[in-house]
Amino acid sequence: MSYNIAKRTLLSSIIAASSLSTLALAQQQEGFTITPSIGYYNMDSDRDIKDDKAYSLGLGYQFNNPWAVEFVYLNADSKQAGNNVDVDQYRLDGLYHLPTLNSVDLTPYLAAGVGTTDFSNDTGHDNIQVNAGGGLKYAVNDTVSLRADFRLVNDVEDHHLDNVTSLGVQMTFGGPSKQSSSSNDSYTPVEQTYTQVEPEPVQQAEPIEAEPMTEEISEQPEEMVQEESMTEAPMMEEPAQQTVVETLPPEKINIQFGLNKTTVEQKFYPDIEKIAVFLQESPGSTVVIEGHTDDTGAANYNQTVSEKRAQSVADVLINTFQVDESRVDAIGYGEERPFVENDTEEHREANRRIVAIISTSEA
Numbered sequence: 001m002s003y004n005i006a007k008r009t010l011l012s013s014i015i016a017a018s019s020l021s022t023l024a025l026a027q028q029q030e031g032f033t034i035t036p037s038i039g040y041y042n043m044d045s046d047r048d049i050k051d052d053k054a055y056s057l058g059l060g061y062q063f064n065n066p067w068a069v070e071f072v073y074l075n076a077d078s079k080q081a082g083n084n085v086d087v088d089q090y091r092l093d094g095l096y097h098l099p100t101l102n103s104v105d106l107t108p109y110l111a112a113g114v115g116t117t118d119f120s121n122d123t124g125h126d127n128i129q130v131n132a133g134g135g136l137k138y139a140v141n142d143t144v145s146l147r148a149d150f151r152l153v154n155d156v157e158d159h160h161l162d163n164v165t166s167l168g169v170q171m172t173f174g175g176p177s178k179q180s181s182s183s184n185d186s187y188t189p190v191e192q193t194y195t196q197v198e199p200e201p202v203q204q205a206e207p208i209e210a211e212p213m214t215e216e217i218s219e220q221p222e223e224m225v226q227e228e229s230m231t232e233a234p235m236m237e238e239p240a241q242q243t244v245v246e247t248l249p250p251e252k253i254n255i256q257f258g259l260n261k262t263t264v265e266q267k268f269y270p271d272i273e274k275i276a277v278f279l280q281e282s283p284g285s286t287v288v289i290e291g292h293t294d295d296t297g298a299a300n301y302n303q304t305v306s307e308k309r310a311q312s313v314a315d316v317l318i319n320t321f322q323v324d325e326s327r328v329d330a331i332g333y334g335e336e337r338p339f340v341e342n343d344t345e346e347h348r349e350a351n352r353r354i355v356a357i358i359s360t361s362e363a
Contacts, residue, residue: 029142030064032174037149039166041076041087046160049085049119052078056166060095068095072115074164080121089153091115091131099301100139110134111151127157137170145170253354255313262308264316272313275356276321282360287323289313290355291332292339294348299335306332313354 035058043049053076060070074089093113100107112132135149147170153162253275255268264272279285291310293302310330317323340347 029172030062031143031172033058033060033062033068033070033170033172035060035070035147035168035170037147037166037168039149039164039168041074041078042163042165043078044155044160044162047162048080049087049121050079052076054087054164054166056089056168058168058170060093062172066097068097069093070095070113072113083121086120087117089115089117089129091129093131097137099298099304105139107137107139107145108134109137111149117153117155127155129153129155133163143172145172253313253356255354257309257352262305262312264312269316269320272316273321275358276317276323278358279317279323279327282358285358285360286327286329287317287359288357289317289328289330290357291330292337292351292353292355293335294351295335295338295342296348303332303334306334308332309354 035056037056037058039054039056040051041054042051054074055076056072056074058070058072060068062068070093072089072091072093074087074091076087076089078085078087091113092115093111095109095111097107097109111134112130114128114130116126117129118126131151131153133149133151135147138146140146147168149164149166149168151164153164155161253268253271255264255271257264275287279287289310291306291308291313293306295302307330310332314328314330317328318325335342335351338351339353340350342348342351
């Protein structure tokens, strides 16, 4: 393969990686990573070395953002003219994760790095190499992912262009503990107690002792005597009615999420509990949890983040506060419905919000 073709191919990969670097953050579990892989090393035809399988081990760290670093050791046992050729490759790579495809739990990523490859036949011994490529990760759970990777490896000095395809298992450990929004049993909801205020007993009026009638009164017509008796009879006061105070449903929940985070911290659970208490007091009511973001980053990623954050709040209502799932819905609007203009940091913070819309059905 000619040097010009190799240079154009590698340059195109680097440009593609750079053009996507402005995308918003992708959600990845933070921590140290270890990735054993098996693959296939495809040598440049100019090397006259047989293509063969390769084994690699990657050690790295996933930051609390889309970026990760990884040191990779790769070994391939090949042949040249019937002689064994041992290939040892050492790379230091950077990975940039793109937004996760939620429907299939796949996270694409771009990668590039530098390193050296040592061929036992002294061909290209310890030459500087640059690589570029990418791959996909399939999350089995929070700590284990299946990983497919493809790299173009360009020998800067001898102008060879190899490529490596591999499949591996990535394990993440040692990062900050991740709080679960759907199964957090460490929070104890505050028991709501209500005391009914009994109306104060009405003091009965003392009966008025009737004076002996005089002859003058007895001489009055019978109709007038009856009227006066009715007038003088004490009126019974009606019991005071208990005042009913209508509790208005809370709408805006003041919940903040960390950078690139979609799980709800426990310090915000009391705000969510207010929604749960209202729903329990109003059996016919339902709630829609709306997630909103500012306009920082790509619109499609902001949409995904808003959906995940709204669902996290809904999961707390359902799993922690025992609200029936049929009464809770979650929806994300991304950056479509800003509360204020996204022209200052304070306004952007105000637009990163969670809103609870409660509907009460009248019987």
